[in-house]
Amino acid sequence: MSHQNVDLAGLLHQKGYRMTAQRQMVLDAVCEADGHATPEEIWARVQEKSSAVNRATVYRTLKFLRDMDLVTATMLEDGHFEYEIAGEQPHHHFVCRACDVNLEFSDEAFAAFVKSLQQRYGFVVEMSHITLTGLCPQCQEQTKQR
Amino acid sequence: MSHQNVDLAGLLHQKGYRMTAQRQMVLDAVCEADGHATPEEIWARVQEKSSAVNRATVYRTLKFLRDMDLVTATMLEDGHFEYEIAGEQPHHHFVCRACDVNLEFSDEAFAAFVKSLQQRYGFVVEMSHITLTGLCPQCQEQTKQR
DNA sequence: CTACATGCAAAGAGTTTGCATCCGC
DNA sequence: GCGGATGCAAACTCTTTGCATGTAG
Numbered sequence: 073m074s075h076q077n078v079d080l081a082g083l084l085h086q087k088g089y090r091m092t093a094q095r096q097m098v099l100d101a102v103c104e105a106d107g108h109a110t111p112e113e114i115w116a117r118v119q120e121k122s123s124a125v126n127r128a129t130v131y132r133t134l135k136f137l138r139d140m141d142l143v144t145a146t147m148l149e150d151g152h153f154e155y156e157i158a159g160e161q162p163h164h165h166f167v168c169r170a171c172d173v174n175l176e177f178s179d180e181a182f183a184a185f186v187k188s189l190q191q192r193y194g195f196v197v198e199m200s201h202i203t204l205t206g207l208c209p210q211c212q213e214q215t216k217q218r
Numbered sequence: 219m220s221h222q223n224v225d226l227a228g229l230l231h232q233k234g235y236r237m238t239a240q241r242q243m244v245l246d247a248v249c250e251a252d253g254h255a256t257p258e259e260i261w262a263r264v265q266e267k268s269s270a271v272n273r274a275t276v277y278r279t280l281k282f283l284r285d286m287d288l289v290t291a292t293m294l295e296d297g298h299f300e301y302e303i304a305g306e307q308p309h310h311h312f313v314c315r316a317c318d319v320n321l322e323f324s325d326e327a328f329a330a331f332v333k334s335l336q337q338r339y340g341f342v343v344e345m346s347h348i349t350l351t352g353l354c355p356q357c358q359e360q361t362k363q364r
Numbered sequence: 365c366t367a368c369a370t371g372c373a374a375a376g377a378g379t380t381t382g383c384a385t386c387c388g389c
Numbered sequence: 390g391c392g393g394a395t396g397c398a399a400a401c402t403c404t405t406t407g408c409a410t411g412t413a414g
Contacts, residue, residue, distance in 0.1 A: 088368095088371090089412090090367090090368060090369070090411085090412085090413050090414070091413075091414095092368095092369065092370080092413075093368090094370070096370080110328065110403095111403080111404080112403085124371080125370090125371090126370070126371050126372070127403095127404090128370080128371075128372080128373095128405075129369080129370055129371070131403090131404060131405075132369085132370085132405090133369095136369095147293065147294075147295050147296070147297055148274060148293075149293050149295055149345075150293070151297045151298075151299075151378090151379095151403085152402095152403075153297075153403085153404090154295075156374080166335075166339070166343070168341070168343050169344065169411085175339065175341060177335060177338070177339050179333045181335055181338065182331065184331070184334070185327060185328065185330070185331035188327045188330070189312075189323060189327055189350075192323070193312070193321065193323050194354075194355035194358075195312050195314070195321060195352055195353065195354045195355060195358075196350070196352045196353045197312070197350045197352040197356060198351060198352035198353060199295075199350055199352065200313065201349075202350075204335075204343045204345055204348075205343070205344060205345055205346060206341055206342045206343040206344035206345065207341065208341045209340035209341060210304075212322045212340075212341075212342060214332055215410085221379090231389090234393095235393080235394090236387085236388050236389070236392095236394070237388075237389095238387085238388075238393095238394065238395080238397080240394080240395070241394090244390095256378095257378080258377080258378085260379075270396080271395090271396090272395070272396050272397070273378095273379090274379085274380075274381085274395080274396075274397080274398095275395055275396070277379060278380090278394085278395085279394095293370090297378085297404095298377095298378075299379090299401090364405060
């Protein structure tokens with residue numbers, strides 16, 4: 073969302089990289105995913121536009137865009153990556169283990185947690201994005217009923 | 219540590235499973251790892267005792283022991299598993315991105331975080347063990363010096 | 365025209381699975 | 390002896406890499 077503003081070409085040129093159609097398509101695909109997307113989902117989305125784009129290019133480009141701070145990568149509990157557009161309000165995700173619903177929550181609670189750790193132990197947590205798992209409200213209800 | 223107390227054979231029998239040398243060796247290996255260990259490390263440790271034990275058996279046994287609540291599995295940021303003995307004081311881990319030092323921190327701060335999320339969003343986080351990354355105090359110092 | 369970027373295919377790590385054999389109970 | 394557990398090898402997924410070719414600047 074709202075990456076239209078990003079002058080990708082100019083930004084890359086500044087840093088000495090080149091603008092290519094693939095990079096634009098991958099960035100667009102991450103945006104359209106609206107939330108998070110796995111490399112595979114992004115690849116599928118890119119293929120709709122240009123079926124010649126290679127998987128490896130998508131992986132390489134995602135890492136590249138991450139280095140450019142245009143997207144962020146998250147390692148899920150199941151060991152898979154998810155990417156999303158960077159620069160939004162800091163927030164985190166919660167995945168329900170029962171229904172797989174994906175909820176967002178603001179950074180406030182996590183920031184407080186990080187701060188308490190810093191005060192108590194001295195280490196600075198540098199994770200801008202975390203994903204927690206558990207039971208969502210709906211599935212908690214269903215569990216009770218059984 | 220302190221798994222010697224665990225009556226593995228009896229526990230398995232109660233649940234209708236069998237006691238085998240492999241299961242004992244894997245459990246021992248996780249204990250000896252004293253902290254965390256990857257499946258590969260555990261496999262190597264088991265092999266020292268009995269070189270005939272298969273990788274697949276180690277993987278299967280680790281999952282099995284996790285289902286028995288004897289060990290816990292954690293997905294690291296780099297996408298690899300780590301196992302450790304369950305039943306200790308709940309705690310979490312912090313890995314320094316610079317020096318890879320592995321620090322523990324108590325569950326108190328995390329529990330407070332989880333509680334605040336539950337109150338605010340309704341979902342119940344069920345992760346008994348998390349791993350955070352960032353900079354440890356020492357590496358923070360070194361970064362300043364540069 | 366000169367690097368950087370891509371496509372292709374192949375490798376690679378980590379993990380899982382099918383199936384015959386083995387062995388705990 | 391029965392059925393769960395193991396060994397073996399092969400498959401599987403996700404991701405990375407080497408190299409020739411293509412293309413942006």
